[in-house]
Amino acid sequence: MRLYEYEGKKIFSNYGIPVPEGEVASSPDEAVEKSIRIGFPVVLKAQVLVGGRGKAGGIKLARTPDESREYAEKIFREGVKGVSVRKILVEKAVNIIQEYYLSLTIDRSNRKYVYLASSEGGVDIEEIAAKKPEAIIRVYIDPLAGLSDYHLRYLTEGLGLSGEHAKQLQTISKALYKIMIDYDADLVEINPLALTDKGIVALDSKITIDDNALYRHKDLEESLSKDPREFTEEEVIAKKHGFSFVSLDGDIGIIGNGAGLTMATLDLVAHFGGNPANFLDIGGGARADRVKAALTLLLKDPRIKVVFLNVYGGITRCDEVARGIIEALNESNIKKPLVVRLVGTNEEEGRRMLESAGIRYFTDDDEAAKYAVELAKQLGG
């Protein structure tokens, strides 16, 4: 789960990380009112979770109430990169002397926490990594030992900071670690972290919370249920039914069991020249009701021309899958061509059920994928 910038900054502020004076507005009127209260110049920042929001017109500097109104109206009206904007963060503009990058994340392979820091902030870390990898400082923290003062010294030395600024950066870095642990975050990022005429200030915030740990953070879980954020409607429905779903932009709906097999199924469809519309993994041991819910979801999606169901029954039983397919088709009034590939546990029973329902099935996944792609082409042109 990703937090909005203003939510992250509220947490920063609570943990002693300086942020510009700011307030959240939900309408142009409110944006103007808050701009006046904070004092010009102000920065208006669209609260959306898409990257590159500045270049897309989601961040504007306003010097007068009229400018605040004009920009706020435009942002609320037009959204950012196709995403509608519900809130704008109005912030006091600051004088930037230098921009740094600072984040704390998890290094999977080393099984450690790692600070990433750079004095080339303001651009994406990917961009720094590609153009100037030596400009990134990495400081690793053993999860058993936890944070020690030397980690903080390595950071400030690496960034070439001394005196008061070094002290400030150490305080901020320490707070990041505390936030990471307290909130079960897998990323806490400040980019840019700005050196201003009034000291070091966090100008942006990016915090992502480990979805598996949301049960420990009821307030966040609740806020996610009210505002699904980056998750599409289908992804929310999928979560409710216990399968994972990712929207893609093709026209062949995909259902598989197991994340690896489902990914491989998307790849197979693409390999034969088709375009997958989604990733849908019904998981291990799915019963008929879950299969039915999954298929119903794809039948309803108007972008999808053909549904390709690829199941290898290990823990999952083929007869349960067949039952789910038949129930979904019987209860749906939307007809779409369905390509089924079904092998594994109880496959004879599953195939017998499909046969008597007049549903064609395959045993070879290459052949099935080819056929699905062919059907989509015939229907789509």
Add this chain to the structure above:
Amino acid sequence: MAIIATRRSVVLVQGITGREGRYHTEAMLKYGTKIVAGVTPGRGGETVLGVPVFNSVSEAVKRFPEINTSIIFVPAPYAADAMYEAIDAGIKNIVVITEGIPVHDEIKVISYARSKGVIVVGPNCPGVISPGEKVKIGILPERSFKPGNIGVVSRSGTLTYEISEALLKAGFGHSTVLGIGGDPITGLDFIDVVKMFFEDPETKGIVIIGEIGGDAEERLANYIRREGLKKPIVAFIAGKTAPPGKRMGHAGAIITMGMGSAESKIRALESVGIPVAVTPMQVASLAQKVFK
């Protein structure tokens, strides 16, 4: 000999009284796995399919000091605690089936296990099966595996069964098949398992089933570049069509911060002489070419 799951494995089931625990205990016993005890706090004194249940791991190992392996079916919020309990009771191999354990719990408990020399398979994995030893410590379906000399190591479940069965049809069998798990943090990585397969006399060829996210495949390639390809390896990588920034079912299957794409993994593996199949079925035909 096989690896991790061998005829010397004496197994404890943590979470034996739950639906999953009970179901898979039955399947493992039927396969031939030596399960001597189970644990569910508060359910000591019961039996499940003739297996005695204890309140704690320490009680179970006191009664059965020969226990050397534990398999965990405990729900995610309590799984890390179950792992600490097994490690502190001196159990040296732990297989964690549980999916959805918070990553901060995983990073700590796995670091702890590694510091004590304990092998953790998983979390979020199908476990281990060694058909020639008649031992299964996991949830893998019997039908996909037969005795033989191919070692399979994978980050997924179902895809592993699928490819393993394709290998059967191509005339191969398996020494050990092991899923390291689909989470960002896993107890074993590809290097750990490939090393074990290199040392296992029964394993003649190795199949790697990787996927997007992290850099376990790239690291394996670096290891092979340093140490040499001591046994032939073929690979498959899932997720070539996955968009960046989206988790594809597994918590660990995500391309993030410009890292973890399928192309990068395929390039790395091919650069050290490991052919990568384009489709899952092609793994079997590659195996026929490479494992002669």
